[in-house]
Amino acid sequence: MTLFLTVLSGPALASVSQETGRRHHLITWGASADRLGEGVADRAYRLVVRTSAGGDNLRIRLSNAFGDRPVTFDSVYAGLRKSGAELVRGSNKRLTFDGARSVTVPAGQTVYSDPLPGRLAAESDLVISVHSPDAAGPATGHGMAMATSYITEGDHTADESATSWTTRTSSWYYLDAVTVRTSASTGAVVAMGDSITDGWQSSTDLNRRWPDYLSRRLRASSATDVEGVANEGISGNKVLADGAGQSALNRLDRDVLSHPGVRTVLLFEGINDIKAHTGVTSQDLIDGYREIIKRSHDAGLCVVGATVGPYKGWYEWDAAGEAVRQEVNAFIRTSGEFDGVADFDRALRSPYDPERMLPFLDNGDHLHPNDKGMQAMADAVDLADLSCSTT
Structure with a gap:
């Protein structure tokens, strides 16, 4: 394979301005x-x-x-x-x-x-x-x-x-x-999330984060013309509050809306807001989701919402946080405000105790999936949802 056949002459902006509608x-x-x-x-x-x-x-x-x-x-x-x-x-x-x-x-x-x-x-x-x-x-x-x-x-x-x-x-x-230049019909999806999206507890150097598995599914599929995947996860990140990185609301423009070719945002955040015990309610999170949806729609992008996964057994779990998680997931599944739903909760939870992750998919801390769990999440994404349109 040959990479980069010639040396560039000319600025990026000039090249971009000369692009045709085909690429x-x-x-x-x-x-x-x-x-x-x-x-x-x-x-x-x-x-x-x-x-x-x-x-x-x-x-x-x-x-x-x-x-x-x-x-x-x-x-x-x-x-x-x-x-x-x-x-x-x-x-x-x-x-x-x-x-x-x-x-x-x-x-x-x-x-x-x-x-x-x-x-x-x-x-x-x-x-x-x-x-x-x-x-x-x-x-x-x-x-x-x-x-x-x-x-x-x-x-x-x-x-x-x-x-x-x-x-x-x-x-x-x-x-x-x-970025690369490709057919104008080809789109990208941005995975916006926290440590689970960032890949914590997946195998280092083997590209086994759930967005990596999703990328391989997209490459092998003819069901969608979305091929690009950008992983915009930050460990510890929250929807509403800065801390481990700027909040999803505050980094949306830089980490999602500024990138070229993006068609869809796959939003998988909320667990850090819930388990932090700061009094965040389900309505607070829903309002945050709605703002991300609106700003993404205004930019011409679709938003697929991913349900918040189970975490019982993690040291910050309690019944009050679990109630918020269930309320938030009900909104994601049934409100119709997202353009699609990826039910990561259903993909990860145990049939014997749906508040817990299935042990086979659990890395051992009861919050972060292992490689098999990462793959199960990617498999739960309906690829057709990533080709949606706001028009």
């Missing part, structure tokens, strides 16, 4: 941004991500959303992984920004690279290598990647060997989206 840019990978420690000058990151949809003209989005000062990236490359931090020989190509090799991202902002001509296959292990000469202050990234990436001091972004990339990390730094 468009589509998100093929995403990860929610959050504050991630302190930036370090003259450090490079080799970030390994798994794409969903295939296409050409790859672009990446660099994020300084949580920075308090500008950060410069003076060398950025994209390639294919061979194994570990080693790349497929000849695949590593420099990315540019408005035709320049260097870009400065203002505090609180994001920047897209120019498109890189050449085709990127679906389900690729894509490697983005970035170096910053001046990073300092709050760094932006995604803390719980459930995948191994690599760090080195100095600029080794052009290297295809793994020699200099000796430090491992389980986080993604500064990168929050990858």
Whole structure:
């Protein structure tokens, strides 16, 4: 397979403005941004991500959303992984920004690279290598990647060997989206959620989060033209309150509505609001869901609601929280306000005690599914719902 056939000339915006109605840019990978420690000058990151949809003209989005000062990236490359931090020989190509090799991202902002001509296959292990000469202050990234990436001091972004990339990390730094150009009839779904969507307790480096299983189902199916999947889960995230990342309400624009080619939001959040014992009622959560639905509909997107899974046996479970969960799930299933329903509760619960997860699907903490549970969730999604239309 050949990746990135030629070197780019010309800025991203010019390329996008010349697109015809037959093709468009589509998100093929995403990860929610959050504050991630302190930036370090003259450090490079080799970030390994798994794409969903295939296409050409790859672009990446660099994020300084949580920075308090500008950060410069003076060398950025994209390639294919061979194994570990080693790349497929000849695949590593420099990315540019408005035709320049260097870009400065203002505090609180994001920047897209120019498109890189050449085709990127679906389900690729894509490697983005970035170096910053001046990073300092709050760094932006995604803390719980459930995948191994690599760090080195100095600029080794052009290297295809793994020699200099000796430090491992389980986080993604500064990168929050990858897009490709594909048929305009092809869409994407954004999975918006918390630690379960983020993949906690799934197998590291094996891409067994439920959005990964969903991506593989979509690739094998002719029932829908949705192929892109972006995982916008943050461990501990809530619908209503900031804390573990900005709340779903406060990050909706950046993590969902700003991405190209998105057709549907698959919303699976609420358990952290419920079990936190802060007095959140079912009506509070329903009001939050309604705001997400309205804002997504206003942007032309559909919203599939996923029921909140069982958690009896988790240390924060109590009867009052369970009552809220049941009321919220009744709304998701029966209100008709969502464009579709993914009944994750039904997929995960025990037939003998529906307040508990089926032990076969439980990783052992009674809240987070294991790999089999992740697959059961993905299998519970009606793929036809992801092709819905608000018109």
